[in-house]
Amino acid sequence: MKRSRRDRTPRRWCIPPAMLRGPGETIEGGDLLEEVQDELGVLLWRTVRDVALWGETPPEDRGRLFVKGGDALRLAAPGDPALPRPIVQPLETIHAVLADSGRADAAELSACCLQVAAWARDEGLVHTAIAFAQAGALASPQLAEAALQTGTAAAAAGQDVRAESWLRRAVGLARREKDRPSYATALVELGQLYERRGNFARAENLYQHGHRAARRGRVRTARMRAAHGLLRLARQLGDATRAVQFALAAQQVCRTNMDGGPALLLELARFWTDAGEADQARVALKRLAPARSRLAKADQLTSAALTARAFAGSGEPIARAAADHARRLVADESIPDAVRFAAALDLAHAARASGDLVAFTRAKGAVLRLAPAESFAAVAGEVAQLWPDGRHDAPRLDRAS
Secondary structure: OOOHHHHHOOOOOOOOOOOOOOOOOOOOOHHHHHHHHHHHHHHHHHHHHHHHHHHHHHHHHHHOOOOOOOOOHOOOOOOOOOOHHHHHHHHHHHHHHHOHHHHHOHHHHHHHHHHHHHHHOOOOHHHHHHHHHHHHHHHOOHHHHHHHHHHHHHOOOHHHHHHHHHHHHHHHHHHHHHHHHHHHHHHHHHHHHHHOOOHHHHHHHHHHHHHHHHHHHOOOHHHHHHHHHHHHHHHOOHHHHHHHHHHHHHHHHOOOOOOOOOHHHHHHHHHHHOOOHHHHHHHHHHHHHHHHHHHHHOOOHEEEHHHHHHHOOOOOOHHHHHHHHEEEEEOOOOHHHHHHHHHHHHHHHHHHHHOOOHHHHHHHHHHHOOOOOOHHHHHHHHHHHHHHOOOOOOOOOOOOO
């Protein structure tokens, strides 16, 4: 007799343990003290230690851990210049909550720890970010988001084994709690770990699972990153058909206000240009336009040169404006030569497509000046074939030019 849904035994998810220390870390939080070597570092380390101790202590014994007003909970004055303003409030809250440790709120402690972890990540303090994210995860051991943040912080610090342990824990917790954003994001982060190791088959499997989970849970950023990962793998393996499939999927969900969105749109513009798909390149570049001024100078050059090439011959004013901007930046010696060379080649293609011999001659000169020595002969031959007879009425190249 088939059991009804109501009669089924609830599924028991396996929640794996996670690594608490990084490689070579002799004491928990020791990397934090190495990273922040002053009174602030000591304060942060003590805070992490206290939260972790609270989380590892049985609930019935927590009331005896700390004494309100005791030295262990003394916090620097809010006006102390050594205490960064963004972390004053979360640190004060953590210490106030621990002062009444018998009734402390685990969710509040975790939230404050993750705030400090986010600050540390923004400041480039990778070990401090790990320590506080992990403290938040120990305070709320069933919170998938805290496990996820610990895993991503460890991955950013290059501690891949530790990162994998926390990310696998995040997957298990998120599945059990039906936390779709954390579940999809953890799968994508695991995919990136395996991709870095060169295990492309495992990475592809994780990206596929992450993409499906993100689509079902409407987690746009994770869906974009999964599609981006699948695109990278397809290109790595030389699978042009799948590369196009995942490029379209990534472009569909990508937005400039998403973390990594502008960089992906620029990469997609290059992908479509190299594939001879001018229409798709134009879509990516138009989406990128609102964020173009926020790009690094080298990326601004790449964007302008690709725009000039994609819109060449379209009659749209954006083509000439982009070409003029790119020509100015090509002359900027602070931009790496490789970037300037690629942009000059794009400008040569743009001038050829628009029938502008003067612009083509200028771009050709820049290409030959910036071409790598080892490939100069091949580059010279390529650019010579773009406009072999030099006539102003030379026919335009097709989209694959």
